[in-house]
Amino acid sequence: MTIIKALNIYKRYWQNLVIENASFNIEEGRFYTVLGLNGSGKSTLLNVLSGRVTKDKSEAEIFGVPLGEDLKEKRSQIAYVSENMSIGLGLNVKTFIETYATQFDDWDQEYFEYLNNHRKLDLSKKFNDYSRGQKMQLFLLVALAQKPKLLFVDEITSVLDYKARAFFLTEMAKITKSGGTVVLTTNIITEVHKETTDLIIIKDKRLLYQGKKSELFKSFIKLKDQDTKPVPHHPALFSLGLDGLEQNNYLIEPRYLSESMKAFIDHSGPNLGEVFIFLTEGEFANE
Incomplete structure (x- = not known):
């Protein structure tokens, strides 16, 4: 059951835009x-959803009651x-x-x-x-x-x-x-x-x-160097830096994975921190 429905949450403090057009459901x-x-x-998003600050030009419901x-x-x-x-x-x-x-x-x-x-x-x-x-x-x-x-x-x-x-x-x-x-x-x-x-x-x-x-984790594949063999270069590779074994680690979206890269897949997959770094620093297309 959906307990929060948010449509185009928008909040501005004076001249500062804080959150813009955020739409989602919380189950x-x-x-x-x-x-x-x-x-x-x-924090502004949580304050809006919990009713601690008023929303601007947006709609939301919590437990079926308009915010x-x-x-x-x-x-x-x-x-x-x-x-x-x-x-x-x-x-x-x-x-x-x-x-x-x-x-x-x-x-x-x-x-x-x-x-x-x-x-x-x-x-x-x-x-x-x-x-x-x-x-x-x-x-x-x-x-x-x-x-x-x-x-x-x-x-x-x-x-x-x-x-x-x-x-x-x-x-x-x-x-x-x-x-x-x-x-x-x-x-x-x-x-x-x-x-x-x-x-x-x-x-x-x-x-x-x-x-x-x-579902988000399906959007990324983790690659790492194999001994002395580096991961084949591709402009879509996002570097995560060196791990404890001094091997380079990378993330890449599946659509860019080439045959030559498959031998370098780290099947343990990325952790949430690595995905977050990619999302905030890389060029991720949420399609």
Whole structure:
């Protein structure tokens, strides 16, 4: 089922164009990763979809309700986490959680305690006494315990250590297994490869690709030098540089693959980071 329909999302701040003509659908039970270079419009897109900023000259629906209208009972099914969130600086965290939990019929206190047993946040502290990473973990804990049908996560993974990132990505993926949906923006690409089912890729304020990760990977073939034999030259080859064995690695679109190149195919295929580099630095035609 489609839970978000977006048609020509367009947003401008004063004279600065931030996102232009982005059209896509978001389906239930999927893990969407929004990728783009810094300043490409990723966070703005999430802010528009979550209703935190108004859209300009565009149409969108969330759970069948036009964006901008009152979501009413659907509001409790949506969670949003961002590095810019905060609560009253002097508020005791335990008090905040007790108050926050009363807003959600599906709040799962047992699950919250399970999560915090792993992350070990001191709930007796005040929010302002937490480190930057602990603050983000707190907001992820309460968002997950809310049991949302739709979870937006904006650029928070960069402030978490590797262990915390791995833990929360695993927990986010559990939402999709129960029919919920995750929409995540991040710059730490390789770590979301496993959980990601679908990609939204933005380049120069415009939507470059939206679809299943598996379909995008069919658009690229990875080649690498074989011992002392280099990959045959072709102007469509995109260099990924040297690997750990000091061999050159390349990506190429299947339509440009020649017979002489087939012996150089790396059948392990590219990773998400390599595809992203090609998309943002190369000349990819999304036909």
